[in-house]
Amino acid sequence: MSANEVVIxxxxxxxISTAIFLxxxxxxxxxxxxxxxxxxxxRDKFCAGGLGERADRALSAIGVRVDVPSVPVNGxxxxxxxxxxxxxxxxxxxxxxxxxxxxxxxxxxxARGVRxxxxxxxxxxxxxxRGALVESSAGTFAGRAVVGADGVGSVVRRALxxxxxxxxxxxxxxxxxxxxxxxxxxxLHFEMxxxxxxxxxxxxxxxxxxxxxxxxxxxxxxxxxxxxxxGAGPAPDAERVLxxxxxxxxxxxxxxxxxxxxxxxxxxxxxxxxxxxxxxxEAAGIDPMLGEGIAQAVAYGALAGEYLAEKLEAGDLRxxxxxxxxERSLLGIDIRFRRRVMRxxxxxxxxxxxxxxxxxxxxxxxxxxxxxxxxxxxxxxLRAAATGVLVVGRIGIERLLASLPPRAAAHL
Ligand SMILES: Cc1cc2nc3c(=O)[nH]c(=O)nc-3n(C[C@H](O)[C@H](O)[C@H](O)COP(=O)(O)OP(=O)(O)OC[C@H]3O[C@@H](n4cnc5c(N)ncnc54)[C@H](O)[C@@H]3O)c2cc1C
Numbered sequence: 444m445s446a447n448e449v450v451i452x453x454x455x456x457x458x459i460s461t462a463i464f465l466x467x468x469x470x471x472x473x474x475x476x477x478x479x480x481x482x483x484x485x486r487d488k489f490c491a492g493g494l495g496e497r498a499d500r501a502l503s504a505i506g507v508r509v510d511v512p513s514v515p516v517n518g519x520x521x522x523x524x525x526x527x528x529x530x531x532x533x534x535x536x537x538x539x540x541x542x543x544x545x546x547x548x549x550x551x552x553x554a555r556g557v558r559x560x561x562x563x564x565x566x567x568x569x570x571x572x573r574g575a576l577v578e579s580s581a582g583t584f585a586g587r588a589v590v591g592a593d594g595v596g597s598v599v600r601r602a603l604x605x606x607x608x609x610x611x612x613x614x615x616x617x618x619x620x621x622x623x624x625x626x627x628x629x630x631l632h633f634e635m636x637x638x639x640x641x642x643x644x645x646x647x648x649x650x651x652x653x654x655x656x657x658x659x660x661x662x663x664x665x666x667x668x669x670x671x672x673x674g675a676g677p678a679p680d681a682e683r684v685l686x687x688x689x690x691x692x693x694x695x696x697x698x699x700x701x702x703x704x705x706x707x708x709x710x711x712x713x714x715x716x717x718x719x720x721x722x723x724x725e726a727a728g729i730d731p732m733l734g735e736g737i738a739q740a741v742a743y744g745a746l747a748g749e750y751l752a753e754k755l756e757a758g759d760l761r762x763x764x765x766x767x768x769x770e771r772s773l774l775g776i777d778i779r780f781r782r783r784v785m786r787x788x789x790x791x792x793x794x795x796x797x798x799x800x801x802x803x804x805x806x807x808x809x810x811x812x813x814x815x816x817x818x819x820x821x822x823x824x825l826r827a828a829a830t831g832v833l834v835v836g837r838i839g840i841e842r843l844l845a846s847l848p849p850r851a852a853a854h855l
Contacts, residue, residue: 454480457724458592460744468752473556497816597726608710616660641789
């Protein structure tokens with residue numbers, strides 16, 4: 444059994460970023476941070492690879508550059524039932540292939556002295572006043588603390604008895620050749636015309652082994668995700684939704700390898716820490732509205748690296764304020780905001796939200812600059828925030844009125 448400061452389960456962007464940011468804060472600890480990854484790099488992760496520049500900025504602030512083949516992204520386009528919009532905001536990010544990105548990130552961690560054990564499938568994790576114990580196919584690892592960065596089906600989360608929450612979604616994708624009508628290759632396209640399900644379809648430009656392809660996918664929220672009384676019926680199968688879209692584009696759905704996986708949003712009601720154990724990335728929960736999770740995983744890593752450095756130094760491993768630390772961070776505020784907008788967007792007020800997005804491009808510009816991690820000019824930010832608060836507030840009041848018995852509503 445090897446003794447470590449921190450045992451990190453999962454070598455995706457959340458686990459590796461946690462290791463890198465912690466090693467940056469406490470270089471002397473680097474060789475006592477161990478990451479256990481069940482696969483061997485290069486390993487794939489089903490993901491469209493749309494990466495906000497804010498993740499690259501956070502990493503490069505501590506001297507880490509992830510240099511992999513990428514498609515540069517300058518903006519987004521969205522098709523709604525009532526109209527379409529395409530906006531550019533300079534460079535806002537890139538599309539990467541996870542098989543390449545995750546390996547390069549892991550190499551950067553190794554270069555900083557972090558130990559990564561590949562082929563180590565974790566089967567159990569427990570904590571006690573003496574610290575954490577993690578059992579894996581590569582042996583048992585002890586640490587002062589364990590970090591669950593093992594993604595959507597987190598074994599650590601289950602082993603520690605932390606509930607999973609309701610914000611689940613299914614996502615399925617294929618890589619196809621481009622077709623006539625595809626948007627420009629510097630845009631991330633969101634196809635949101637179909638209001639029959641809570642979710643959307645996407646077309647992201649990608650490069651696979653040097654070939655210019657398009658990653659097309661469907662993101663469908665689980666019916667319980669919008670909350671009781673949302674009126675949402677059972678969600679359709681994401682694969683069926685994607686097949687319909689491919690056929691409409693003149694592509695034979697059976698010609699492409701379908702890559703299917705679940706996603707999990709950060710649920711306010713579900714705990715993400717125990718003494719000597721905390722969760723990061725999708726094991727904790729990411730953006731439930733669009734299922735964006737790579738930049739969030741890196742943001743979790745930056746936050747957890749700082750948090751762990753502080754707590755290990757102080758010898759305080761209760762971790763009873765980890766959820767509050769997440770909630771109060773930019774990451775937490777962002778996810779909270781998306782949870783609110785999601786309920787309006789995928790709920791009854793959808794048409795009004797679409798109208799607002801089309802009529803008030805400052806909001807999408809605000810979102811793109813946030814995706815990029817770029818400062819927001821104060822007047823634009825205020826305008827977007829004020830209109831957003833008004834729209835979401837009005838929708839909230841309308842929903843409240845609609846939920847009251849007609850007699851009570853008439854008195855208001
Ligand atoms: C189809 C699809 C498309 C997506 N597209 C995008 C996108 O375009 N942009 C975006 O930002 N996000 C996207 N996401 C979300 C994004 O992929 C995830 O949110 C992100 O990968 C989360 O990072 P993570 O490090 O928390 O988890 P993961 O990337 O899932 O990494 C978890 C790691 O833990 C390892 N692991 C799991 N179990 C064990 C175990 N028992 N023992 C040891 N190791 C284990 C896994 O092998 C993996 O390496 C997409 C998701 C899906 C499903």
